[in-house]
Every structure is written in structure tokens, then in C-alpha cells.
Amino acid sequence: MTNFAVLTKKxxxxxxxxxxxxxxxxxxxxLGMSQPILNYYLPAIIKSLGGNQGIIIDPHMIAQKGGEVLAGTLGxxxxxxxxxIIIVSLMGAVxxxxxxxxxxxxxxxPVSIVEYLSAKVFSNYLFVAASVAIGYLVSYLYVNFLFSNVNPVDMLLALLIYLVWVLFIVLFTTMISTLFNGQGIIALLSIVFLLLCRVIVGLSPAIDLINPAAMSKHAMEVxxxxxxxxTLGxxxxxxxxxxxxxxxxxxxWIAKKKYHHV
Structure with a gap:
């Protein structure tokens, strides 16, 4: 069994x-269930609680298309x-x-830094991507049931595009986990930076080109x-x-620590 396989299994x-x-x-x-369920039942809940006095419910919200609701799950x-949640789960990776x-x-x-990092990233990304995909597919099923059907090709293409953004989240959090020693500062820096990337999406086409979070925007557009x-390419x-x-x-960073094989 190779070092990569052993470390991945670990x-x-x-x-x-x-x-x-x-x-x-x-x-x-x-999370995948909550978006379509809330979108579908929120007007009825407000009405049943008698809290809709003076509140104007946008008819467009009730008549949303399935693709719009599924995009809302991502955004x-x-x-x-x-x-x-991804950051908190990965802040102790390294x-x-x-x-x-x-x-x-x-x-x-006799383990190289490349083997160590590749096993760490591969296992964590595979697990996170699978979890995101499961939640997304659950949302897709609810959307098709409660709203209009979403083209399966669009659904899969959007998922693949979104998982590129997930890959960057995993890699960036792993890097911060490598550079810093306190889990609090790791979580804080990762959350602030990655959420800031997401917030500034759409402010400028030039910034979007170099912003990994714009992959989420492309997925939602699909x-x-x-x-x-x-500009997706x-x-x-x-x-x-x-x-x-x-x-x-x-x-x-790891190489500068001057670890040597024994």
C-alpha cells in the first residue's frame, strides 16, 4: 500500500x-431541504400566524421557478x-x-510533503464535496416536488461548477491551518476572507475573474x-x-521546517 493510500485511510x-x-x-x-421548504411554506406560515397585516408578499416569490429556488440553496x-461549517470542520486539518x-x-x-498534503486535501475534499452533493441533490428533489422541474443537465453542470469553489475553500482553509497554530485564528481568518470573497461577487467583472467565489455565481446562472x-473559462x-x-x-511552509527522513 502506498504512502498516499495509508495517509488517506488515516x-x-x-x-x-x-x-x-x-x-x-x-x-x-x-441546509438543502430548508431552502425549498421555507420558500414554499413561508407565505402560508405568515398568514396562519396572523402576521401578514401590513406585509405585502411578493407574488413572484410564491411563483418562483425551480431553478431559482435551487440557486437559492447555493447562494x-x-x-x-x-x-x-466547512471551515470549522477543517480548521484543525494540519x-x-x-x-x-x-x-x-x-x-x-519516508513520506514526502507532497504525499502528506495530497492525501490530506484529497480525503477532505472528497468528503466535503460528497456531503455538498448529497445536500444539493436533496434540495433538487424537494424543488422538483414543490416547484417546477429543473433540467437535470443544468443541475449537474451547476454542481460541477460549484464544486470548484468548494475545492478552493478546502485548499485555503488547509493553508491557513498550516500557517497558524490557534484554531480560533484559523477559523476567523478563513471565515472572514472566504465570506468576503462571496460578498464582493458581482461588484466588478474584473474582480470576478480572479475571485474563486464567482464560480458560485456561474453555477447559479446556469x-x-x-x-x-x-467569463466562466x-x-x-x-x-x-x-x-x-x-x-x-x-x-x-512545511518544507521550511526542515523535516528529514530517518
């Missing part, structure tokens, strides 16, 4: 011990609370190994308009380049 075993493999997908299932649920001496133990064996933006390329840069920073 990560999944750790997820199982922490029960992350149970609660993490459940959180995204809940309102996954890009807010979902991002925070930091915990540094704190308990596992990083030094692993890298003073769902709402069934079109692919002409450039945004995808620059996001992948930034992802490579982020992982290189993590590699260089």
Missing part, C-alpha cells in the same frame, strides 16, 4: 472516530452557513497534526438562466491557478 478513519462522517452530511441535507444556504506531533512523526518517515457565462482557469498557489504556500 484521514477517513479519523472522520469516522469523530463521527464527522455522520453529522457533516446531515448538516448539508438539512443562501451553502455559501453562508455551509461555508462556515494544525492538529502540528499540535500533537503527528506532522513531525509522519514527515521524519440554474436560473440555463446559460454559461462567457477564465474564472475557472484563474481559480485553479490560485488553488495551486495556495497548496504551494502550504508545501513551502
Amino acid at each position: 484521514e477517513f478513519v479519523q472522520m469516522l472516530r469523530e463521527l464527522k462522517i455522520v453529522w457533516f452530511p446531515l448538516v448539508f441535507i438539512f 443562501s444556504q451553502f455559501d453562508q452557513l455551509g461555508v462556515i 494544525q492538529s497534526d502540528k499540535a500533537n506531533g503527528m506532522l513531525a512523526f509522519i514527515l521524519t518517515r 440554474l436560473t438562466m440555463s446559460t454559461i457565462s462567457s 477564465w474564472n475557472l482557469l484563474l481559480t485553479l491557478l490560485l488553488s495551486v498557489l495556495v497548496i504551494l504556500v502550504s508545501h513551502q
Whole structure:
């Protein structure tokens, strides 16, 4: 068994011990369900509670198309609370190994930094992406049931585009976890930076080109308009380049610690 396979297995075993493999997908299932359910029943809830006096309910909100609601799952649920949950779950990715001496133990064996980081990123991204996809598919089923049907091709294409943004979230949080020792500062820096990236999407086309969070906007456009933006290719390329840069920073930081094989 290769070093990569052993380290990947170690990560999944750790997820199982922490029960992350149970609660993490459940959180995204809940987030995926909440958007279509709230959109569908909110007007009725307000009316039944007698709290609609003086409140004008936009008829467009009630007659939303399925694609708009599914896009709302990405923009309102996954890009807010979902991002925070991903960061909190990953803030100890490398930091915990540094704190308990596992990083030094692993890298003073015949294990390269590339093998260590690739196993760490691969296992975490695979798990996070699968959880996001499950929550998204649950939302898709609810949207098709409560609203209009969403084109399956658009649904899958939007998911693939969105998972590029998820990849950057995982890589950036891993980098911050590598550079800093306190989980509080790791979570704070990651949350502030990544949510800021999401907030500034749409302010400037030039900024959107280099902003990884704009991948979420492209995914939402596929769902709402069934079109692919002409800038998607450039945004995808620059996001992948930034992802490579982020992982290189993590590699260089570990390399400067001068671990050696024994």
C-alpha cells in the first residue's frame, strides 16, 4: 500500500472516530431541504400566524421557478452557513497534526510533503464535496416536488461548477491551518476572507475573474438562466491557478521546517 493510500485511510478513519462522517452530511441535507421548504411554506406560515397585516408578499416569490429556488440553496444556504461549517470542520486539518506531533512523526518517515498534503486535501475534499452533493441533490428533489422541474443537465453542470469553489475553500482553509497554530485564528481568518470573497461577487467583472467565489455565481446562472457565462473559462482557469498557489504556500511552509527522513 502506498504512502498516499495509508495517509488517506488515516484521514477517513479519523472522520469516522469523530463521527464527522455522520453529522457533516446531515448538516448539508438539512441546509438543502430548508431552502425549498421555507420558500414554499413561508407565505402560508405568515398568514396562519396572523402576521401578514401590513406585509405585502411578493407574488413572484410564491411563483418562483425551480431553478431559482435551487440557486437559492447555493447562494443562501451553502455559501453562508455551509461555508462556515466547512471551515470549522477543517480548521484543525494540519494544525492538529502540528499540535500533537503527528506532522513531525509522519514527515521524519519516508513520506514526502507532497504525499502528506495530497492525501490530506484529497480525503477532505472528497468528503466535503460528497456531503455538498448529497445536500444539493436533496434540495433538487424537494424543488422538483414543490416547484417546477429543473433540467437535470443544468443541475449537474451547476454542481460541477460549484464544486470548484468548494475545492478552493478546502485548499485555503488547509493553508491557513498550516500557517497558524490557534484554531480560533484559523477559523476567523478563513471565515472572514472566504465570506468576503462571496460578498464582493458581482461588484466588478474584473474582480470576478480572479475571485474563486464567482464560480458560485456561474453555477447559479446556469440554474436560473440555463446559460454559461462567457467569463466562466477564465474564472475557472484563474481559480485553479490560485488553488495551486495556495497548496504551494502550504508545501513551502512545511518544507521550511526542515523535516528529514530517518
